[in-house]
Amino acid sequence: MSLDARVVKRSGGHGHAVVIGSSFAGLTAARALAGFMDRVTVIERDWLPRGPGRRRGVPQARHTHSLMTAAHQGLEQLFPGIRRDLVRAGAVHIRMPEDMLLLGPAGWLPRVPTDLSMLSAGRDLLDAVIRDRLRADPKVTFLQENEVVALEPGPQDTVTGVWARGRNRRESDGWNPERLIPAEFVVDASGRGSQAPEWLAELGYEPPAESVADSGTSYATTLYAPPVGHVADFKSLFLMAAPDDPRQAVLNPVEGGRWSVTIAVGDGTLAPTDHAELLRAAGALRHPLLRDLIETATPLGPVYTRGRTDHRLRHYDKLRRWPDQFLVVGDALAAVDPVHGHGMTLAVECALVLDRLLTAHGTAVGISHRLRRALAHQVAPAWQSGTRPPQAAPGLRSRLGRRYASRVAAAATADPHAAALLLHQHQSLDPPAALRPRALRAALRPRSEPAPTAPPSLTHGPQARRRRPTAPTAPAIGVSTGSATRPRPTGSSAHWPAAAPAGERRRP
Ligand SMILES: Cc1cc2nc3c(=O)[nH]c(=O)nc-3n(C[C@H](O)[C@H](O)[C@H](O)COP(=O)(O)OP(=O)(O)OC[C@H]3O[C@@H](n4cnc5c(N)ncnc54)[C@H](O)[C@@H]3O)c2cc1C
Structure with a gap:
């Protein structure tokens, strides 16, 4: 049976989406999801400043960040007028x-x-301007100082939510007990340190093969x-x-x-x-x-x-068994050496793919399969140009x-x-x-x-x-x-x- 013939909506509306991580990939994915889902919750381990501010979760923010052509053009598609907002805020x-x-x-x-x-x-300013846009969207909620620790499995290879724990400085381990946050769609945008392979292994899935190259x-x-x-x-x-x-x-x-x-x-x-x-x-x-x-x-x-900074590509598209309604984007999927300034471009491109395929197919059965393949295709050129210096081959x-x-x-x-x-x-x-x-x-x-x-x-x-x-x-x-x-x-x-x-x- 073709995937199209099996198109089924899992809920009356399109339901609730959870995004893990509120850096560039998380913010842009949240925007794509908000165009389609009823509600989006962005779960972030850090406390999120109002305006530009340092965060432990994004240590690379202290380094020079350029929003390259494809990145700011794609961002403009996701957030019309964002370039004007960025320039008003001081971007050059x-x-x-x-x-x-x-x-x-x-x-x-x-x-x-x-x-x-x-x-x-400054990278903090870029994130702050985009975060402000999302804060103004009634569909989007930020759940800050919360850490996702596991995925919740559903029937027939699906994910139906995440387990998260809130920070509590009075507790000896610094965290409240874990609680379930149900969701119809989950996107992991937690960066290079993503735990997705471990979370999937806990649910009985194979870990993805990884290509790693020392830059x-x-x-x-x-x-x-x-x-x-x-x-x-x-x-x-x-x-x-x-x-x-x-x-x-x-x-x-x-x-x-x-x-x-x-x-x-x-x-x-x-x-x-x-x-x-x-x-x-x-x-x-x-x-x-x-x-x-x-x-x-x-x-x-x-x-x-x-x-x-090594290059790291996780081949999620190659896995035969995979929980539907779950996706990995941004550096969590493909982290390339920043020497070409590709990272934010890849994050924006992942969000555009998400936007396009959700609009075309909704959260139908098999959507994650399509998305995984489309994302692998999207990140391939940057991965190849970043990892294959012509001198070496x-x-x-x-x-x-x-x-x-x-x-x-x-x-x-x-x-x-x-x-x-x-x-x-x-x-x-x-x-x-x-x-x-x-x-x-x-x-x-x-x-x-x-x-x-x-x-x-x-x-x-x-x-x-x-x-x-x-x-x-x-x-x-x-x-x-x-x-x-x-x-x-x-x-x-x-x-x-x-x-x-x-x-x-x-x-x-
Ligand atoms: C030195 C340097 C310079 C760079 N320069 C450029 C440049 O000029 N142009 C460019 O395009 N890119 C550049 N990059 C790359 C860019 O910084 C990254 O590609 C981009 O930040 C990737 O974003 P991300 O959202 O995937 O991950 P990250 O930025 O790593 O963010 C992950 C987020 O998830 C949160 N998180 C992690 N785990 C959890 C959890 N379990 N629960 C909840 N939250 C969680 C973290 O706190 C963080 O907020 C540079 C990178 C480096 C290192």
Whole structure:
């Protein structure tokens, strides 16, 4: 019997859904479910702040987070108007590579227009703005300081709820007794540390096979107030890894006029742990511009480090027996090394798949089977591009792939189509072997000029003109004239001062 022929609704309405975890995957899944179910409860182990605030459950929030093109476009589909809300709250919109100085694997990219952009903000702010949207939805309830500990099985391979325990600091173990929260649909969005394999094993299901690969990358991040009178004709700096240098670094503007700076060390060495080491590490990168920028900036807090982040994919789609009405999304399903900034994109894509399939099929028998397959398909490109560095794979095909990648990277330093393709590939919008005719032509054309060694900027690098810091002669972007110790608020918002208005940009 086909799945369609067996379509049965399990309740009069669509009932109650539970989402485990209220980080990016949980918030976006809750939005998708709220479009279909009668009620959604988001269960979160942490206390949830009003507005942006640190949480133990999301330690990576201290590191630079960019909401890449597919992520903010998908988010806009789920929460219409959310980009406007994020920008009002202080997120900075950055066109790629127009608003950036971007050192690609073979040299600086020209600042040409493409269809790519990112939103840059502190991770706590991103979550807070989305959380506020959900709080305003009468269908959605947050159950904070509650931890899910098990799934409740139902008849014929179904899940009919979760067992959760609330925090109680007066109890010796810190928790209240476990209680059952019934649900017609359960989504696990509890991140890399997801206990879903153990919960399923308790119910007699096979654990999923896992693919794990050590990325060898560790991260160091800190915030800065830009130097007094800082003027730049770019908003962001990104030094990509190159075949002979796996280190990369980013300087992104975030709310409050601050800079979030991350250095990713991909050669197995440890990431810098204090400001002096970070400055030294910045000086040892492929170009000294990051060091020059942060040398006179004011650190606004400690250097946070994150050890090696492995790639981990759980093959839930391969399991033959599986409880219907249960799904695993986000990092709990596929956690990729953050070096490409894919994690939030994958979370949003999981939510869009959920939205699409629930709208098409409802919570019919077999929906989890469809969803598991669709999600595996969705996460595959990011997983493959994250885990298969072209240098590592043997064989003719990969040699050709490597050759093609290096031709695209070289052409990207002069040709806008090749530059766009390189960035598409970096964001997994195009597969590594994508052949775009105009980019291909540029990649095959013999190079007549060497790649530019200086950043395409009139304010920084060898082409920089001396200018009076407080009265720029040309309108500039990414301008900060705040005090050295504390970024100066400009405008106001619920969470953070609005970003300084960007003036007109002068093409370098
Ligand atoms: C250094 C670094 C930099 C990154 N930079 C980027 C970037 O620039 N762009 C990008 O897109 N991605 C980036 N990422 C990836 C991104 O942070 C993650 O992909 C994203 O947060 C995944 O979200 P998630 O909701 O799946 O899981 P998580 O963010 O891990 O959240 C899991 C949530 O579940 C809760 N929870 C866990 N267990 C339970 C339980 N039993 N009961 C109730 N609640 C529970 C936790 O408290 C937490 O709130 C970066 C990651 C790192 C480490």
